[in-house]
Amino acid sequence: MRGYVFERPGTVEDAVRRSGSDTAFLAGGTTLVDLMKLEVMNPGRVLDINRLPLHGIDVTADGLRIGALARMSEVAADPRVRRAYPMLTQALESSASGQLRNMASIGGNLLQRTRCGYFREVSTPCNKRRPGSGCPAVEGENRMHAVLGTSGSCVATHPSDLAVALVALDATVRLRGRDGERTVPLREFYLLPGDTPQHEHDLRPGELITGVHVPGLDWARHSLYLKVRDRRSYEFALSSAAVALRTAGGTIVEARVAVGGMGTRPWRLPAVERALAGRPATEATYAAAAATAVEGVRPLRHNAFKPELMKRTIVRALLELERTR
Ligand SMILES: Cc1cc2nc3c(=O)[nH]c(=O)nc-3n(C[C@H](O)[C@H](O)[C@H](O)COP(=O)(O)OP(=O)(O)OC[C@H]3O[C@@H](n4cnc5c(N)ncnc54)[C@H](O)[C@@H]3O)c2cc1C
Numbered sequence: 400m401r402g403y404v405f406e407r408p409g410t411v412e413d414a415v416r417r418s419g420s421d422t423a424f425l426a427g428g429t430t431l432v433d434l435m436k437l438e439v440m441n442p443g444r445v446l447d448i449n450r451l452p453l454h455g456i457d458v459t460a461d462g463l464r465i466g467a468l469a470r471m472s473e474v475a476a477d478p479r480v481r482r483a484y485p486m487l488t489q490a491l492e493s494s495a496s497g498q499l500r501n502m503a504s505i506g507g508n509l510l511q512r513t514r515c516g517y518f519r520e521v522s523t524p525c526n527k528r529r530p531g532s533g534c535p536a537v538e539g540e541n542r543m544h545a546v547l548g549t550s551g552s553c554v555a556t557h558p559s560d561l562a563v564a565l566v567a568l569d570a571t572v573r574l575r576g577r578d579g580e581r582t583v584p585l586r587e588f589y590l591l592p593g594d595t596p597q598h599e600h601d602l603r604p605g606e607l608i609t610g611v612h613v614p615g616l617d618w619a620r621h622s623l624y625l626k627v628r629d630r631r632s633y634e635f636a637l638s639s640a641a642v643a644l645r646t647a648g649g650t651i652v653e654a655r656v657a658v659g660g661m662g663t664r665p666w667r668l669p670a671v672e673r674a675l676a677g678r679p680a681t682e683a684t685y686a687a688a689a690a691t692a693v694e695g696v697r698p699l700r701h702n703a704f705k706p707e708l709m710k711r712t713i714v715r716a717l718l719e720l721e722r723t724r
């Protein structure tokens with residue numbers, strides 16, 4: 400690990416004033432410290448933000464507000480979240496491990512970096528880590544990599560489970576920088592790799608995530624997050640689906656569907672949602688709708704199984720959701 404300046408600002412204003420392009424904010428440190436040890440990230444200044452008043456969870460008339468420093472385990476265990484947005488609890492509880500979730504924050508989870516092995520190995524080229532150096536994953540080891548939203552420059556998946564559920568719920572992130580505050584839909588916050596995979600999100604240099612807002616959606620109490628992975632715990636998603644259905648008399652009125660492990664960012668599936676709406680809530684409907692999920696997929700040499708896995712994950716998630724009613 401390289402040397403750096405370490406500071407502990409006491410206010411959001413102070414944190415923002417001290418931050419810049421060479422700064423990293425330290426929340427739980429469960430990703431940042433790892434990447435600093437590997438010398439994948441080498442910030443000149445680390446600002447420990449844990450003293451900032453960005454903790455807490457509030458259920459308000461217009462939805463759910465989660466502070467950027469709320470811990471993953473705290474949000475997952477909150478009875479109000481558990482009751483109103485089960486897919487959030489399930490996404491969090493299927494992430495990382497109990498110890499990591501106790502340390503890791505919501506803001507840090509949304510800004511974790513990809514788990515592409517080439518990205519984490521500094522002796523190899525990687526366009527995301529060193530722009531213009533190449534992408535060995537396109538022809539190399541790419542079983543875990545993306546089939547949606549890829550480019551010739553980068554095919555890495557976005558790793559956060561929580562982000563998939565939040566995208567399904569139309570959540571927004573609150574940001575604070577030197578130019579003031581702004582709010583961005585999470586769905587637009589993450590950028591496609593294109594020719595600049597080093598730019599992963601719409602966060603300006605030195606800008607801080609202060610919190611997340613999940614709009615009120617009363618039928619989200621009928622929601623579910625299903626994660627398919629190589630091991631039952633302590634493993635990133637090979638495939639995942641966040642689903643919610645509003646039904647009336649056995650007919651689907653409205654649906655929310657997003658998938659993880661497939662895209663270069665958390666992937667909402669409006670075509671699947673449209674194919675579900677107005678149809679009977681049956682396995683045949685789920686299968687027909689899930690078939691539209693694979694439009695535009697571009698499998699790689701080692702992950703040609705992923706489109707089929709995506710369809711099955713969506714159908715299984717919808718069937719499991721039906722069983723929880
Ligand atoms: C072994 C292992 C397994 C894991 N498995 C999963 C999994 O299955 N699913 C999953 O979703 N995650 C998984 N994770 C990732 C884990 O969830 C993240 O490490 C964690 O959420 C990051 O939170 P943190 O608070 O520790 O972030 P930090 O490590 O402190 O920060 C991460 C990044 O976010 C930036 N940052 C943090 N907070 C803010 C803020 N408020 N504003 C601006 N920038 C900020 C930091 O500067 C840094 O770049 C795993 C991690 C490990 C180590």
Ligand code: SF4
Pocket residue numbers: 513515516517518524525526527528533534535536537552553554555596
């Ligand atoms: S897939 Fe992306 S992160 Fe992985 S090596 Fe290629 S450029 Fe780097």
